[in-house]
Amino acid sequence: MNAGRRNLPQLLGEARRWFEEALLAALAATGARPVSPAQAQLFAVLGEEGATVAELARRMGVTRQTAHQAVHGLVDAGLLERVPDPASARQRLIRRTPEGERVHGQAQRVLGELEDRLAERIGPARVAALREALEAPWGPPPSPQVRVPLV
Template identity: 75%
Template sequence: MQSNRRNLPQLLGDARRWFEEGLLSALEAAGAMPVTPTQAQLFAVLDDRGTTVSELARRMGVTRQTAHQAVHGLIAAGLLDQTPDPASARRRLIRRTESGERTHGQAVAILERLEEQLADRIGRETVAALRTALETPWGPPPSPAPDGR
């Protein structure tokens, strides 16, 4: 008999989609440039100093091609730009434009409101426990045992 219990990765994926859908709909309602979930994720992993496309892909867990497409869509929208990497003539750094900084600021504020709404729905203690569990270092993923388990 198969259990209907969903595994933790499925539940975490649903939670992520809840925040993404709330964020994207709130940004759209505020008149911000529409972005895809992949582009929103890219914004979340982009650091202020600038980040290469390869590093963005690694942080997002996607292919370099997927990250490259998301970057170029955001460049075309005027939210990101590319600059030469002072450490390497072959690499380019991806950074937010002024408009991208404004949009990022809006997104941060929206995510804070969504977290407050979640706390109102499921309880502040539950949200605090969830945050604590997710902020606790998990260590590297386990390696398979020598017997394949």
């Protein structure tokens, strides 16, 4: 890898922030209550069936405390609710409220528009290739035995 070249995780992070900043700005322009990037990420990984805070933390790659804080803010905003987990009397599932479903649908539409704008800027073939590469199965992360040349 070239010394001055940004690594792939940096580039992926910048791309994610591009979408995130544009999404949050578009939602704010519609009068939606502002959410933090962590709250937006939580909203994105929450499926229709709901999930526990521990599962959301795992999907987000953050601590339970961070996920809990994001959940708390979104519950206070009326976008999420806590309901009993039918699989465990001790657990609570986090699910979208009807207002949360409305905002989620709005966010999905905005993201589609942003993808279209990106295609206008860098070309539809590049966006399609990017999507194809990201959707391809990567397999589990490499084991610690990956050899890194010593300099």
